[in-house]
Amino acid sequence: MPSAVKPPQTLYDKVLSDHIVDEKEDGTILLYIDRHLVHEVTSPQAFEGLKNAKRKVRRPDCTLVTTDHNIPTTPRKNFKDVANFIEEADSRTQCMTLEENVKDFGLTYFGMGDRRQGIVHIIGPEQGFTLPGTTVVCGDSHTSTHGAFGALAFGIGTSEVEHVLATQTLITQRSKNMRVQVDGQLGPGVSSKDIILHVIGQIGTAGGTGAVIEFCGSAIRGLSMEARMSICNMSIEGGARAGMVAPDQTTFEYLKGRPLAPKVNSSEWKRAVEYWSSLKSDEGARYDTEVFIDAKDIAPTVSWGTSPQDVVPITGVVPSPDDFADDARKKSCLRALEYMGLEPGTPMQDITLDKIFIGSCTNARIEDLRTAARIVKGKKVAPGLKRAMIVPGSGLVKREAEQEGLDKVFLDAGFEWREAGCSMCLGMNPDILSPRERCASTSNRNFEGRQGAGGRTHLMSPAMAAAAAIVGKLADVRKIASGTWAENAAKAEGSPKVELDASVADVSDDEDLDRILDAPEAGDSSPSTAPAGMSNPGAHEAKSPSGKSAGMPKFTTLNGIAAPMDIANVDTDAIIPKQFLKTIKRSGLGSALFHAWRYDPATGDEKSDFILNQPPYRDAKILVCTGPNFGCGSSREHAPWALLDFGIRCVIAPSFGDIFFNNTFKNGMLPLRLPADSLELAAVAAEARGGRPVTVDLVEQVIRDDNGSALARFDVDEFRRHCLVNGLDDIGLTMQVEDKIKRFEEKRSMVTPWLDGSGYLKRTGVGGMVEAVPVPKTNRGQVKDDPMDW
Numbered sequence: 001m002p003s004a005v006k007p008p009q010t011l012y013d014k015v016l017s018d019h020i021v022d023e024k025e026d027g028t029i030l031l032y033i034d035r036h037l038v039h040e041v042t043s044p045q046a047f048e049g050l051k052n053a054k055r056k057v058r059r060p061d062c063t064l065v066t067t068d069h070n071i072p073t074t075p076r077k078n079f080k081d082v083a084n085f086i087e088e089a090d091s092r093t094q095c096m097t098l099e100e101n102v103k104d105f106g107l108t109y110f111g112m113g114d115r116r117q118g119i120v121h122i123i124g125p126e127q128g129f130t131l132p133g134t135t136v137v138c139g140d141s142h143t144s145t146h147g148a149f150g151a152l153a154f155g156i157g158t159s160e161v162e163h164v165l166a167t168q169t170l171i172t173q174r175s176k177n178m179r180v181q182v183d184g185q186l187g188p189g190v191s192s193k194d195i196i197l198h199v200i201g202q203i204g205t206a207g208g209t210g211a212v213i214e215f216c217g218s219a220i221r222g223l224s225m226e227a228r229m230s231i232c233n234m235s236i237e238g239g240a241r242a243g244m245v246a247p248d249q250t251t252f253e254y255l256k257g258r259p260l261a262p263k264v265n266s267s268e269w270k271r272a273v274e275y276w277s278s279l280k281s282d283e284g285a286r287y288d289t290e291v292f293i294d295a296k297d298i299a300p301t302v303s304w305g306t307s308p309q310d311v312v313p314i315t316g317v318v319p320s321p322d323d324f325a326d327d328a329r330k331k332s333c334l335r336a337l338e339y340m341g342l343e344p345g346t347p348m349q350d351i352t353l354d355k356i357f358i359g360s361c362t363n364a365r366i367e368d369l370r371t372a373a374r375i376v377k378g379k380k381v382a383p384g385l386k387r388a389m390i391v392p393g394s395g396l397v398k399r400e401a402e403q404e405g406l407d408k409v410f411l412d413a414g415f416e417w418r419e420a421g422c423s424m425c426l427g428m429n430p431d432i433l434s435p436r437e438r439c440a441s442t443s444n445r446n447f448e449g450r451q452g453a454g455g456r457t458h459l460m461s462p463a464m465a466a467a468a469a470i471v472g473k474l475a476d477v478r479k480i481a482s483g484t485w486a487e488n489a490a491k492a493e494g495s496p497k498v499e500l501d502a503s504v505a506d507v508s509d510d511e512d513l514d515r516i517l518d519a520p521e522a523g524d525s526s527p528s529t530a531p532a533g534m535s536n537p538g539a540h541e542a543k544s545p546s547g548k549s550a551g552m553p554k555f556t557t558l559n560g561i562a563a564p565m566d567i568a569n570v571d572t573d574a575i576i577p578k579q580f581l582k583t584i585k586r587s588g589l590g591s592a593l594f595h596a597w598r599y600d601p602a603t604g605d606e607k608s609d610f611i612l613n614q615p616p617y618r619d620a621k622i623l624v625c626t627g628p629n630f631g632c633g634s635s636r637e638h639a640p641w642a643l644l645d646f647g648i649r650c651v652i653a654p655s656f657g658d659i660f661f662n663n664t665f666k667n668g669m670l671p672l673r674l675p676a677d678s679l680e681l682a683a684v685a686a687e688a689r690g691g692r693p694v695t696v697d698l699v700e701q702v703i704r705d706d707n708g709s710a711l712a713r714f715d716v717d718e719f720r721r722h723c724l725v726n727g728l729d730d731i732g733l734t735m736q737v738e739d740k741i742k743r744f745e746e747k748r749s750m751v752t753p754w755l756d757g758s759g760y761l762k763r764t765g766v767g768g769m770v771e772a773v774p775v776p777k778t779n780r781g782q783v784k785d786d787p788m789d790w
């Protein structure tokens, strides 16, 4: 008999179940989305789809738009409009298209003339748009950041952006529960960034695949909201769909006075806090995976390779392929060493740098800047460095930093003080590394070419990047802040002589070092601030889906050459580098596929050793990757679009990045999981290596060789299979249950009224589709006169 008593639930279970509009027997869930953040890179094709289908944005009041990836970070003193300010044509087009869409759909927008503009994951929390217990999505993988508030927040692809804009819901599946518990006292010089780099080093970049990670334990509880955001931000680098931290007093304090949070002391605030306080995992709740970490085992950590799992303590050395047991890791290590230009055994602190980047949605909040400023105060960046940049995460962070005089500290030290944006985190704007330049970066990804083709990235905390700026090499912040570095540096030939600032140089014991490095993280949140005819095996014609959203190409069977690939963690930056994300179309990306691997950067010629440049693989329709975690990293749907445009309709691998996996289905493609080291995967890979065609039969769920013999059977979620085989359009399907969405919205308005139309757009009714009325002067006007400025 079913028990009336609910089994204990995790935080994730609770937020998920509070947002289920509809659930099918096969586990497919229609999830209500409370908060939708939008930026210029992943939205144009979604808005185009809406326009083509004559659909509206269902909840403008729950949608917040900004521009961040493409924009220059140069001074905006002379900024009049995007059209005149952004020099690079494709970037300009993308930003102007966003502004057009904002106007056409009546959305709240923080553009370049608005001080509230900033990196999408910085502005959501800053405004109180991100609230505990909400579902938050954005066409961006680091949406996981918002999970720090106890929100279920995750990145989605462009097709899903369109789905959310049209329906305010998302079709999804239940994720697994994973718990990462960090207990104890963090050592001196160790910050939240070190925690998450250490965790990823332990679990690997595929460690969280298919799961939502709950971060808990005394070390996490003791962190500020900013620090929790840095941790949740990088859950995606640990392969997870999302990261979450249960809301607590630190969360509530952070939210007090934020423009879009319920007004403090109002009855709504009290109701909200009561609800938010219930959002913690129940005693005895079950997790599919649990990881326990002792805070004292975490050192200031840096990356050495081209994956966020390639990390060592700063006191360590560059590893050698022999340090890894399994073959895939050995191969990745070799490849990474070559790309990074490093020799095994080199002490990390001997690695000389060219550039320093302190910024990104991981570490460009006020607390990050305060920490970096404490380290550099009164010192100078090393003369050997070509460039050291501070890029605040938002206009408001920048203003607050300036009010505190941090800009002066940085400028005096020789840093550049920039305007807000993603900047050199991925270099879609002019801030990039040149080939072979080495950068100490507070961002989150060190993939090949991430910060510029051929550029070499070392990930670390703001404190460590600041220390590196002073030394000109990767450096141990504990030495800098305690003064011992100064003695060593004086001895070292050619090292700059640096006068230590009294407030820094005086620090000699761990307690004081904590004060300099960690105090801000410890709860000191500043409130101020088919192609048609999949069954037609022969054709290799233009295969991109049209801008229309209605109807998807069917997938029944696919016969063709399969290209083998033996690489682990093929990330979406490798599948399609950032310079090709500036398009506002879905088509024509085939030539950009695996661009850095496919073409010689000097001559532009094809590299003959790359598999897709060789016959018969030029005509491949299937990709067989024997390494795990294919498509990890960013949410760019440009990755499946590029594969599709090249002619590849099916990717077979042991595992996939979650967002990439979803994105392929939305484009009539089939991602298939076959277990690593299984006979089945080996058999399919052998056919691929032999250059023989295979047939993927989705109806029968089998892969056959050219003689019709079965090589492997596979599983696919029933709902997804049904949609693919019948070419069904998700949005159309969802609209069939619109009455359920309306009922959900009516209930939501009663239970959590603070989520309706708060702040920037007022709703004229309750539930359902109603017009949102813009509050005057919140969209484009100069912030000085802006009544909403705070």
Ligand SMILES: CC(C)[C@H](C(=O)O)[C@@H](O)C(=O)O
Pocket (backbone or CB within 6 Å): 041, 042, 069, 139, 140, 141, 142, 155, 426, 581, 633, 634, 635, 636, 637
């Ligand atoms: C552009 C966007 C799709 C991408 C992401 O999803 O992460 C970007 O923000 C990144 O960091 O690579």
Ligand code: SF4
Pocket (backbone or CB within 6 Å): 068, 069, 119, 120, 121, 140, 142, 360, 361, 362, 421, 422, 425, 426, 443, 444
């Ligand atoms: S990871 Fe970098 S590029 Fe992506 S949203 Fe964050 S700052 Fe922007």
